[in-house]
Amino acid sequence: MIELEGVTKKFGNFTAVDNLTFTIPQGEFFGFLGPNGAGKTTTIKMIVGLYAPDSGDIIVNGNNIRSNPIEAKQSIGYVPDIPFLYEKLTGREFLYMIGGLFKIQKSVLHESITGLIEHFEIGDWVDKRTEEYSQGMKQRITIAAALIHNPKTIIIDEPLIGLDPRSAKIVREILQQQSRNGVSILMSTHSLAFAEELCDRIGIINNGRLVMCETREQLKVEKAKYDGNFESVFLEITRQ
């Protein structure tokens, strides 16, 4: 469960996120949409502890990310928008490193990593240094790393960047499976179709403010007001 209450973040005179409030209940798949520079990544970075909000509270699974960061982070699986990895480590070593940071027992970790390697079909190159990887390979490793500790909440920023159709299918299936298992997911994406297909609820942010937050059913009603396309709704809402 993720709760944001009046969260604001400024960079100098520019307000990136402006008094943002929303809640994602446990088990919900939440799509977070918005044009470039709307504040999606800034919001996500505040939720996972990479940015400190100027005001407001962020509670992840009952823990405030600022006052109880360790407990909050323990329950989060995060996939960044650009999958930077330690270039001199192999994919397998990176996964073991993340497992160690989450204090997973070696035997459990070994089984978990073996399963993830099989699931993500990365066995052919997981023992190469990540400096050799393509964008898609790196993306698969970061998603695998986010799942290694069975998180209660997954926060994923632009999951489809650099993925080929086969990889995209794998990611889609995994996210759906996690959602069915009761994991709450916050996914930022530019793919309206992807969001529409997977998400229980969709929020649109523009100029740092949440300008729309609708369930799948409510979205159908909104779409009917236009030409039945989500794209038209999105373009109209984010016009300013």
Added chain:
Amino acid sequence: MLIHILRYKLLSYIKSTFDRKPSSIVRGIASLLVFGGFAYTAYLFSAEVTRYMLAHAHTGLYLFHTFVSMILFVFFVAVNLGNIIVSYSTLYRSMEVRFLLTKPISFTSIFILKFLDNFFYSSTTLFLGAFMMFLGYGSYFNYPLHFLVVIMLFVFVPFMFLSASLAGLILMAIMKLAGKIGFKKVLAGIFIIYLFFVYIFFEKSNPTMLVENLNRFIPDIDAYISQMVPGFLHYLPNQWVAEFLYYSARGDMAHALPYAGILITVTAVVFGACLFVAHRFYYKSWLISLQVQPSAEISHRRRHIFDFRSKSIFSPQVEVLLKKEILTFLRETSQWVHLLVMVALAGIFSVSASHINLMRARVIDLHMIIYLVLFTFGGFMISGLALRFVFPMIGLEGQAFWSLKTSPVKQSKIFQLKFIMGFLLILIVAEYITISSSVPFIRATGGSRMLIWFGVFNAFWISFTTVMLSLGFGGYFANYFEHNPIRAASTQGATLTFLITIIYLILIVIVIIVPVSALFSKGITDRYSSEALITLPGALLAFVSGVLSVFGWIIGQRSLKKDF
């Protein structure tokens, strides 16, 4: 085309250096103060050393310039090695080169761009330091300012440029050889050649032997000493600079100018050769560099000592953080090669220091001065090591740092582990240097341990403080986009940190002068009884070091809490 690109690079540099944010202005003023302090200290130091050597110790002009030549040799080799290592990263591994190669720009232009980039980026502080040293040196001879500017431009700059050009040539030769026999073999070969060359230089130009032989020729030192300088030294650029300075000091410009002429000519020829080879071979060597990178595939069946799957005595978080640090260090060629070079230099210094024969210098004051010089030089080496390997530790996490920052691990734990790793490395080298440089004093006085214990105590605090300051400031000035550790250790922030540690070292030298002089005047015996004379400065040293360390710790902790 070259001018066009240089113009935009300059514009980018100016915009990023002189922004108008209040924090940047405060930082700029602080930098100015530290740089100013450093410049003035370099000036005073140089002026005092020149005055002491020539007016008090009556070294004689030629012997003094022979020492200058030795310092210039070390400088030449250091600049040369540094340029080889930095150039490898900038010429063969940088993203900018990859970008430029896709544009209609000649390979030679790209080479020149990156060559100049290296040269000016890593040499700004050296130029400032050298100029102030020349000013200090020149003040003894009452040289006018314009003459010193001319020396800088037409003697010192060509001298450094020659070293950098040779580095460019050597690097391309390394790439050529690496394509045939492998990277590691070539690096090992180069390493051995450099060590051999440094050894031969100091063996043949042994200062102790020189001083010893000199006594036979008193009072006509200058007339005879030049005959004792081995012939091969006359072919080295450091000797040309020293000879130029020597004849200038005598007012004999007719003899001085040819040395400047030789230097400028040889520099032009070597730079020309470098460009010619670059024109023919740079792109080919760039392609070779893609093939000769160490094998990136690691067998998951064979377990090595730092394998993440192996059991460990540490907690899971500490274990993986340690293994990550060690593996990323060992797999980055420029890291372990440079560490080997610097440890080898520390080794040469220690071996040389431990072989100094103090029986020749019977005056106690001279013992103390030699001890303080060795102490300062050792401290300087430790600061250099800390700057090179500890300062970049946080910045080198790079953009992958998100994976640690979003994990349930305390930021202070990350900082502590980095500190411990850096501290242990520096402490071992520092204690080794301290103990080996104390050996001649123990030998001279019949075996006291007091000096060693005092040195061990000082080395501990100096290592602790320089590592803490380097790590803390390294976090504060961290540039997570810089992948090159050497460039990270040559930024303005790094230079500022280095200057702060140098000021700290000067403070320490001032603090220990009293106990050291007391120790020497009492003959350095174990029966030394006036404990207050040693405990008070010791406590003061610990206090100053402690305060600075806490400062470094706070800065480091705050830097880790900044937005990422």
